[in-house]
Amino acid sequence: MKSFIEVxxxxxxxxxxxxxxxFSIAEDEISSARVGVAIGDQILDLIVISKLFEKxxxxxxxxxxxxxxxxxxxxxxLGKPVWQATRKFLQVILSEDNPELRDNKELRNQAFIPxxxxxxxxxxxxxxxxxxxxxxxxxxxxxxxxxxxxxLFPNWIHLPVGxxxxxxxxxxxxxxxxxxxxxxSPGKDQPPVFGPSIKLDFELEMAFFVGTGNNLGEPIPxxxxxDHIFGMDPTPFPYLQEEGKTAxxxxxxxxxxxxxxxxxxxxxxxxxxxxxxxxxxxxxxxxISGCNMRTGDLCGTGTxxxxxxxxxxxxxxxxxxxxxxxxxxxxxxxxxxxxxDEVVLTGYCQxxxxxxxxxxxxxxxxxxxxx
Amino acid sequence: MKSFIEVxxxxxxxxxxxxxxxFSIAEDEISSARVGVAIGDQILDLIVISKLFEKxxxxxxxxxxxxxxxxxxxxxxLGKPVWQATRKFLQVILSEDNPELRDNKELRNQAFIPxxxxxxxxxxxxxxxxxxxxxxxxxxxxxxxxxxxxxLFPNWIHLPVGxxxxxxxxxxxxxxxxxxxxxxSPGKDQPPVFGPSIKLDFELEMAFFVGTGNNLGEPIPxxxxxDHIFGMDPTPFPYLQEEGKTAxxxxxxxxxxxxxxxxxxxxxxxxxxxxxxxxxxxxxxxxISGCNMRTGDLCGTGTxxxxxxxxxxxxxxxxxxxxxxxxxxxxxxxxxxxxxDEVVLTGYCQxxxxxxxxxxxxxxxxxxxxx
Ligand SMILES: [Ca+2]
Ligand SMILES: [Ca+2]
Ligand SMILES: [Mg+2]
Ligand SMILES: [Mg+2]
Ligand code: NI
Numbered sequence: 110m111k112s113f114i115e116v117x118x119x120x121x122x123x124x125x126x127x128x129x130x131x132f133s134i135a136e137d138e139i140s141s142a143r144v145g146v147a148i149g150d151q152i153l154d155l156i157v158i159s160k161l162f163e164k165x166x167x168x169x170x171x172x173x174x175x176x177x178x179x180x181x182x183x184x185x186x187l188g189k190p191v192w193q194a195t196r197k198f199l200q201v202i203l204s205e206d207n208p209e210l211r212d213n214k215e216l217r218n219q220a221f222i223p224x225x226x227x228x229x230x231x232x233x234x235x236x237x238x239x240x241x242x243x244x245x246x247x248x249x250x251x252x253x254x255x256x257x258x259x260x261l262f263p264n265w266i267h268l269p270v271g272x273x274x275x276x277x278x279x280x281x282x283x284x285x286x287x288x289x290x291x292x293x294s295p296g297k298d299q300p301p302v303f304g305p306s307i308k309l310d311f312e313l314e315m316a317f318f319v320g321t322g323n324n325l326g327e328p329i330p331x332x333x334x335x336d337h338i339f340g341m342d343p344t345p346f347p348y349l350q351e352e353g354k355t356a357x358x359x360x361x362x363x364x365x366x367x368x369x370x371x372x373x374x375x376x377x378x379x380x381x382x383x384x385x386x387x388x389x390x391x392x393x394x395x396x397i398s399g400c401n402m403r404t405g406d407l408c409g410t411g412t413x414x415x416x417x418x419x420x421x422x423x424x425x426x427x428x429x430x431x432x433x434x435x436x437x438x439x440x441x442x443x444x445x446x447x448x449x450d451e452v453v454l455t456g457y458c459q460x461x462x463x464x465x466x467x468x469x470x471x472x473x474x475x476x477x478x479x480x
Numbered sequence: 481m482k483s484f485i486e487v488x489x490x491x492x493x494x495x496x497x498x499x500x501x502x503f504s505i506a507e508d509e510i511s512s513a514r515v516g517v518a519i520g521d522q523i524l525d526l527i528v529i530s531k532l533f534e535k536x537x538x539x540x541x542x543x544x545x546x547x548x549x550x551x552x553x554x555x556x557x558l559g560k561p562v563w564q565a566t567r568k569f570l571q572v573i574l575s576e577d578n579p580e581l582r583d584n585k586e587l588r589n590q591a592f593i594p595x596x597x598x599x600x601x602x603x604x605x606x607x608x609x610x611x612x613x614x615x616x617x618x619x620x621x622x623x624x625x626x627x628x629x630x631x632l633f634p635n636w637i638h639l640p641v642g643x644x645x646x647x648x649x650x651x652x653x654x655x656x657x658x659x660x661x662x663x664x665s666p667g668k669d670q671p672p673v674f675g676p677s678i679k680l681d682f683e684l685e686m687a688f689f690v691g692t693g694n695n696l697g698e699p700i701p702x703x704x705x706x707d708h709i710f711g712m713d714p715t716p717f718p719y720l721q722e723e724g725k726t727a728x729x730x731x732x733x734x735x736x737x738x739x740x741x742x743x744x745x746x747x748x749x750x751x752x753x754x755x756x757x758x759x760x761x762x763x764x765x766x767x768i769s770g771c772n773m774r775t776g777d778l779c780g781t782g783t784x785x786x787x788x789x790x791x792x793x794x795x796x797x798x799x800x801x802x803x804x805x806x807x808x809x810x811x812x813x814x815x816x817x818x819x820x821d822e823v824v825l826t827g828y829c830q831x832x833x834x835x836x837x838x839x840x841x842x843x844x845x846x847x848x849x850x851x
Binding site for chain 1: 607608634635638639643644645646647648649651657658660661662663665671672693696697698699768769770771772773774777849
């Protein structure tokens with residue numbers, strides 16, 4: 110499969126991928142934010158080709174409306190058969206031997222926007238965000254550091270532990286973040302102190318969006334979980350799926366650029382396949398109580414650490430709670446994230462001559478506000 | 481202060497109260513859900529009097545738009561000065577000596593809808609829901625039962641503990657609820673078992689809506705917390721405020737009707753004034769890390785228990801974790817909520833000859849679904 114749009118072998122966005130996103134042209138911002146699909150270093154503006162959707166994907170109903178939204182929620186709420194039909198059509202219309210868009214010079218000129226001219230937005234209106242704790246290696250490392258010998262709580266192997274985070278604080282890649290402040294204990298039997306976080310960390314993890322939700326009181330059975338997870342379409346390429354498992358072979362990396370350095374250093378290489386609890390298990394467990402998920406809800410896997418020391422997904426684990434310094438060269442060392450440091454996370458699957466990737470997610474830490 | 485609408489002394493909704501809500505006329509449902517204000521046993525339909533708002537409360541901008549929403553979010557986002565001006569005007573226009581609405585027979589006929597003909601909806605589009613644990617008596621009771629002697633965790637007296645719940649499962653009063661299912665431990669060193677909850681409880685608590693939020697990274701100082709809390713206007717009547725404290729003297733009650741009984745039995749009488757951490761402290765603490773609150777976010781106080789045994793706010797405490805049965809008469813006894821039981825919570829302040837109340841919140845438990 111090959112597109113008439115040139116895609117370098119290093120790109121995360123070949124025709125095999127086609128991730129949906131929300132973008133605007135730098136000048137016009139959120140008012141005109143709309144849905145696009147990444148291919149190579151371009152974005153295909155889906156509004157521009159809405160006439161083609163009307164002809165080839167009638168299931169979309171009103172594609173100009175669906176794709177002019179500033180979030181994917183309306184598209185996601187249409188359900189898996191529509192996601193599948195849409196993606197299938199996009200692969201057809203973008204393929205090198207299909208003339209319909211390829212040879213329509215005027216439409217093609219309007220339809221593609223270089224990624225470097227676009228501003229990306231959060232792809233979804235995120236209702237709720239649950240962060241799991243699904244890597245056994247990560248949970249074990251944390252347990253050993255924080256509680257000693259009884260590393261895993263007894264129920265860890267019976268259910269995917271998760272906590273509910275604030276979706277309001279989920280930001281798009283490239284957003285600077287202020288160091289948080291709060292109370293912490295300086296030691297046993299001492300009163301707490303207040304101030305900026307001193308062990309600020311990153312966590313290398315992945316997440317999925319709920320595409321279609323469930324009614325309060327009606328759990329999603331694990332056999333149907335896939336239908337509710339946005340992006341689980343089409344059926345994954347065989348090479349992405351480990352035999353007998355639902356874990357995907359997705360390379361994950363975290364790199365960091367200390368404030369005064371010019372270059373990033375890769376700190377860890379992990380893989381989604383190390384997860385103990387799959388994302389389908391997470392969704393089934395999340396809803397077993399009857400909890401109603403909604404279109405746009407986000408579920409994080411939790412930090413994904415692998416079995417080897419160079420596959421640890423957080424600074425807590427990499428420096429073993431501040432014991433082992435990381436050397437960035439030129440005398441720059443780190444135990445945790447300091448002000449001005451930038452962290453970049455990325456992930457991809459390696460195919461035969463191409464990558465199916467997630468792009469990069471970066472964030473820089475600014476000093477805490479002074480009261 | 482008295483309204484031309486007759487209000488019985490027992491009503492929760494005299495002219496001193498005027499709570500905002502979202503309602504529809506039973507036949508036409510959510511499509512026409514809109515904003516109203518309760519007075520006596522009536523609802524004042526704010527769309528109908530939008531011309532009066534245009535004249536008297538220009539700060540509202542487009543009152544017909546604001547009050548035709550199916551949630552209070554747009555109104556809440558306008559900020560405290562607008563809430564105050566709106567409420568002040570409503571007290572003027574509803575007062576017995578103001579002829580403008582009183583003597584306009586046609587407008588008056590359209591503007592009031594009997595509450596018994598209306599269907600109430602959730603008043604807000606709730607982004608996030610945080611549940612605090614702000615009653616020292618409740619936390620102490622739970623601590624003694626679940627952990628023995630060290631009842632309160634050391635940090636409990638340093639910060640208002642809270643957890644983040646799923647706003648998606650907040651439902652309007654009168655909604656039946658399925659008994660949830662999940663894993664539980666039958667005892668130490670035994671594997672967990674799966675099934676319906678066996679100790680299903682209620683919690684007598686209150687909550688507030690965030691009216692206007694804050695930007696990520698910019699905490700709400702406690703001195704300004706009141707400005708962000710919807711409904712904290714006008715400045716509370718002096719009798720509602722304890723000296724030197726921000727706790728309000730609000731009587732709280734929970735009653736329960738077992739499935740086969742005809743009547744409710746009051747199980748507890750508590751009071752908001754027993755809270756250790758005030759709602760302003762809750763909001764200040766919630767945002768001190770930089771967490772961004774948004775219009776419509778909901779914060780619960782957590783179960784409010786008082787110092788006496790008859791002011792315990794949950795069955796866990798009332799039956800002391802299932803040790804002491806509650807006798808409902810006719811041989812009906814309960815330790816926790818059983819299928820078919822109905823729980824009703826209510827709260828009000830007692831003024832001189834009138835009540836300022838919150839109405840009732842009820843829910844009935846249906847059996848868990850069979851897998
Ligand atoms: Ca996480
Ligand atoms: Ca609660
Ligand atoms: Mg985590
Ligand atoms: Mg509680
Ligand atoms: Ni939430």
